[in-house]
Amino acid sequence: MGAVVILYKPDLTEARALLGSLARQVDLVCVIDNSPLSMYSPLTLSEHGNLAFHHYPNNLGIATAQNEGLKQLIEAGCKYALLFDQDSQFETDFVARMTYVFQKTKRQNLKGFAAIGPSLVCAFTQEIVRPRIQTEIERFDDVSSVPQIIASGMMIDLDHLQQVGFKDDSLFIDGVDHEWCWRAREHGFSIGLALNIFMLHRLGDGRRKFAGIPFKVGSPVRLYYQFRNIFILSRRSYVPLYWKLRNFAVMPLRIFANSILLPNRMIRLRFMTRGILDGMRNRSGPLRENAKK
Structure with a gap:
């Protein structure tokens, strides 16, 4: 199990807490820092032996940065990949619960899920985010099939990535996560939303x-x-x-x-x-x- 975290001028306290929590829950954390001047360095992150840090001051964009991390996780032999933005917060058993739900869908022979994501709690309103228009397609036990999910918290089955393809570099940033989900559905896969796993996330600046x-x-x-x-x-x-x-x-x-x-x-x-x-x-x-x- 690996994770990819994309940074851009992060709040250092929040980012350090996120990276520390992830390092304790997964085998490898690939950190891509797109900031012009990075506050991090391999030395400042040396307390975690499973963190791989990469700085791109020219800003690769979210899609290319995620692709760089995904390729490293594939090379490391990871089965699943988790994607995170710098401003997400989750519990200490988040990865274990997400993995359990994902593997449960396979045991139950549900429609092949290319990725699943947690239910989001808006950091500004403290309310669970429930889409009003793009509603669920089908509901199973503790996961529902939905048209798309955001990238942060997304767990991807890397076995399906070759068929779906990597993130679309041409978009650079906005719409990258949704486009990949729609493309996965075009290839016959489903996108899942874990109904009982929650993640606090800041959507926008306000x-x-x-x-x-x-x-x-x-x-x-x-x-x-x-x-x-x-x-x-x-x-x-x-x-x-x-x-x-x-x-x-x-x-x-x-x-x-x-x-x-x-x-x-x-x-x-x-x-x-x-x-x-x-x-x-x-x-x-x-x-x-x-x-x-």
């Missing part, structure tokens, strides 16, 4: 409401990838129709909210506009590469 609709608040540059990748993913046949319709329907509201209600309004508007234009041109990869064009 929460705001506009016209009664709650939305996540993130950094201005994330808006570029969010808007651009809506156009990129909408061209793909395996991406659910409800996702395409919902994102295009709320796009005007998101533009208004980010350019009127939030700080750095003009910066946000520029990133959204650039994302829309590059999405229409089907430009992918990191923003810095598209800026050169």
Whole structure:
């Protein structure tokens, strides 16, 4: 069992607690730090002999960083891989319980699950996150089949990774986890949600409401990838129709909210506009590469 943790300018106390907890629960932890200046080094993490630390100051993006970690776990002979962001919190028996649920699905001959994830508890509201639109497809004993899960807390069966493929590097960051889940389902696999295992997770940098609709608040540059990748993913046949319709329907509201209600309004508007234009041109990869064009 191995884990991949992606860091980007992390809170050192939170990240150290996460890495320490994981190091005690899995055989190998691959740490990918995308921060321009890393506060970590192999020496600062030397108290854990099963941590492999890698620093990429140019920022590989979430997809490429996860792929780097997954390849290392495969080379190390791991059967399962857990993916984590830096701001997730979980119990000391989290990995054991997730492994038990995953293996239980195999013993019960349920539909082949490519990955399962825990039920999320929002760090801002302390409430369990339950999707309103993309509801469960089928419920079993303690796991339900769902259209997609987020990357943090996702446990992947590495035997299925060769057929599904690695994460999509071209997306760079936003939509990477959902796209992989939809692609896995296109290949005949299921995506599971463990109903009785919970993980505290920070979704975005905050929460705001506009016209009664709650939305996540993130950094201005994330808006570029969010808007651009809506156009990129909408061209793909395996991406659910409800996702395409919902994102295009709320796009005007998101533009208004980010350019009127939030700080750095003009910066946000520029990133959204650039994302829309590059999405229409089907430009992918990191923003810095598209800026050169």
